Amino acid sequence: MLFFKNRLLLGIRYFILWLLYFAFARCIFLAFYYTKTIELGFLTVLKTFWYGLKLDISFTGYLALIPFLLLAVSVYIPKKSIGFILKSYTFIVLAVINLFMLVDVILYKSWGVRIDSTLLNYINTPKIMLASISLNLLIGGILVWLAISGLTIYFFNKHLTKALNNLHKGAFWEVPVFLLLFGSLVLPIRGGIQTIPINQSNVYFSNRMFANHAAVNFIWNFANALTHKTENSNPYKSFDTEIAKKIINKTRNQLLTGNDSILTTEKPNIILIIWESLSAKAVGVLGGEPGVTDNLNALAKEGILFTNFYGNGDRTDKGLIAILSGYYPQPTHSIIKTPNKAGSLPMLTKEVKNLGYNTSFYYGGDTNFGNMNAYLRSGEIDYIVDGSIFDKDDWNSKWGAHDHILLEHFMKDLSAPSLKEPFFKVGLTLTSHEPYEFPGSYKFGKNSEENLYKSAQAYTDKAIGKFIEDAKKQPWWKNTLIVIMADHGHPLPKHEGYFNGAKKFQIPMVWAGGALKQTGITVDNYSSQIDFSYTLMHLLKGNSAKFTFGKHIFNNSDQQYVHYIFNKGFGTLSKNGSFIYDYVSNKPVIEKGNFQPLDSLGKAISQEAYQDFLDR
Numbered sequence: 001m002l003f004f005k006n007r008l009l010l011g012i013r014y015f016i017l018w019l020l021y022f023a024f025a026r027c028i029f030l031a032f033y034y035t036k037t038i039e040l041g042f043l044t045v046l047k048t049f050w051y052g053l054k055l056d057i058s059f060t061g062y063l064a065l066i067p068f069l070l071l072a073v074s075v076y077i078p079k080k081s082i083g084f085i086l087k088s089y090t091f092i093v094l095a096v097i098n099l100f101m102l103v104d105v106i107l108y109k110s111w112g113v114r115i116d117s118t119l120l121n122y123i124n125t126p127k128i129m130l131a132s133i134s135l136n137l138l139i140g141g142i143l144v145w146l147a148i149s150g151l152t153i154y155f156f157n158k159h160l161t162k163a164l165n166n167l168h169k170g171a172f173w174e175v176p177v178f179l180l181l182f183g184s185l186v187l188p189i190r191g192g193i194q195t196i197p198i199n200q201s202n203v204y205f206s207n208r209m210f211a212n213h214a215a216v217n218f219i220w221n222f223a224n225a226l227t228h229k230t231e232n233s234n235p236y237k238s239f240d241t242e243i244a245k246k247i248i249n250k251t252r253n254q255l256l257t258g259n260d261s262i263l264t265t266e267k268p269n270i271i272l273i274i275w276e277s278l279s280a281k282a283v284g285v286l287g288g289e290p291g292v293t294d295n296l297n298a299l300a301k302e303g304i305l306f307t308n309f310y311g312n313g314d315r316t317d318k319g320l321i322a323i324l325s326g327y328y329p330q331p332t333h334s335i336i337k338t339p340n341k342a343g344s345l346p347m348l349t350k351e352v353k354n355l356g357y358n359t360s361f362y363y364g365g366d367t368n369f370g371n372m373n374a375y376l377r378s379g380e381i382d383y384i385v386d387g388s389i390f391d392k393d394d395w396n397s398k399w400g401a402h403d404h405i406l407l408e409h410f411m412k413d414l415s416a417p418s419l420k421e422p423f424f425k426v427g428l429t430l431t432s433h434e435p436y437e438f439p440g441s442y443k444f445g446k447n448s449e450e451n452l453y454k455s456a457q458a459y460t461d462k463a464i465g466k467f468i469e470d471a472k473k474q475p476w477w478k479n480t481l482i483v484i485m486a487d488h489g490h491p492l493p494k495h496e497g498y499f500n501g502a503k504k505f506q507i508p509m510v511w512a513g514g515a516l517k518q519t520g521i522t523v524d525n526y527s528s529q530i531d532f533s534y535t536l537m538h539l540l541k542g543n544s545a546k547f548t549f550g551k552h553i554f555n556n557s558d559q560q561y562v563h564y565i566f567n568k569g570f571g572t573l574s575k576n577g578s579f580i581y582d583y584v585s586n587k588p589v590i591e592k593g594n595f596q597p598l599d600s601l602g603k604a605i606s607q608e609a610y611q612d613f614l615d616r
Helices: 002-032 034-040 042-063 065-073 079-111 117-121 126-132 135-164 174-184 186-190 209-215 218-227 241-255 294-302 316-325 348-354 369-378 403-414 449-471 530-539 596-615
Strands: 269-275 304-306 358-363 383-385 423-428 480-486 509-512 521-523 561-566 569-574 577-582 587-593
Touching: 002 034, 002 042, 002 065, 002 079, 002 135, 002 174, 002 209, 034 042, 034 209, 042 065, 042 186, 042 209, 042 218, 065 079, 065 174, 079 117, 079 135, 079 218, 117 218, 174 186, 241 596, 269 316, 269 449, 294 449, 294 509, 316 348, 316 369, 316 423, 316 530, 348 358, 348 423, 348 530, 358 403, 369 383, 383 403, 403 423, 403 449, 449 480, 561 596, 569 596, 577 596
Parallel strands: 269 423, 269 480, 304 521, 358 383, 358 423
Antiparallel strands: 304 509, 480 509, 561 569, 569 577, 577 587
């Protein structure tokens, strides 16, 4: 009986060790984001441990499956062999989970959610995936991983060794008892005997989203996302399909026409510059930080400034499909990474080719990242420039050629005698992406991540300013529309309120060039990237109907709206109110103004946009 007791105590000790580990991991997460943690207050911080214990217990149940099975067979196997197997399993698992813990901590700053299967969208290109991380941070992260792994392995080894020393062969009747205990692990794994197994909603307890995220067990969240992929079902379904479409069309159908007398010609040359990570919070003319985008601020006064313009997603791959395909991004997927689906999307480059345009795409980095190249090729673009043509000395250490190098090459092609008009040319910048490395002085210094971000944006602004200055000297300027917009917003500069609030997604868009009939004006209509392709094709008298989610930016109705997507949630905005919804808690995060129509509209768009993704 004593041997049975020792065996049982080993199982209990093993379970408790993992619970202590997850409490330790939560401490690291809270300490890393200490400024957010301090805002929560002591009691709320304690609650993250109490509520988070539910998912900690659940994942510990998974981790204990093999050890509890070992306890059953340890009746017959020498403790030395059991100890070797148990420790080997545990130490390997610890090292792997520690790695995920650090990745989760680092990515949360940019993604605003705990780690999930989204990571797998980028893991097939690890070199490029790591481009957002500076060398010092990468080396530091590896050293921290080794240190934490060494510390946790030492802690587990010390306590397991003590328990294993008391382990001896036992009686036959112990085998079915421990097999029963092994089977009973289903209870902590599913969170009890209730009908619905435990999920993230069970640990959400606060109106402060950071507190809820801190309570979520990071590795449970990742494993759950892997095992609950919804490839053939729509997790965002709120209405019958016909009802959802009626809700959308009731508003959208009022917004399909607008002021088309914007341009001096029906077929202008078009240059679209997509600016990496530029938030409206960094643009002075939009009420953002002064002195960051001096050239863009000046250009806005010469052309058309859109004061309520938003990105539809939070990464470049999502911004590209919104801009060029008028297509909503997916909350936890990226259609651009599924070539057979992405290839079926409408594409602005195809549509302008049908109108006689010559098309080009310029990017200083690797277009293979995230299957961007396959997506661009499906757009039948005549000429694509990527980082492979630039000297490696002109690259930053991570992403590709510096923006001023890319834009100089862009202008060189635009100045060539062989240039054919009309043309549609797209340039995608990259230097203002983490880790913010570029030549020359840092206007705002390097003493904080926010100042690094602003310095990088100021650098790109200077490069674009030089590009516009040179463009104005070209013979094609008088017949050219230049559009500048960001690919997505950014957490920086820091903003008050909800992480995925509207301020994070607001971005600049400026139209300039000699082809504008009206200049020096602002457009206050609520619009977003997915409206661009629809509006442009409408102005060019092309096939705008292909862009089935877009609407006319120059329609001045108060019914104009914006819908953006983030991981497991959405925001829907209009002149009259805002509604932001979180699908994990299945609760609204923000309800402001006249939000009731936006509630059903946002849910209907999320449902139908994702269903379209599934159906392709």
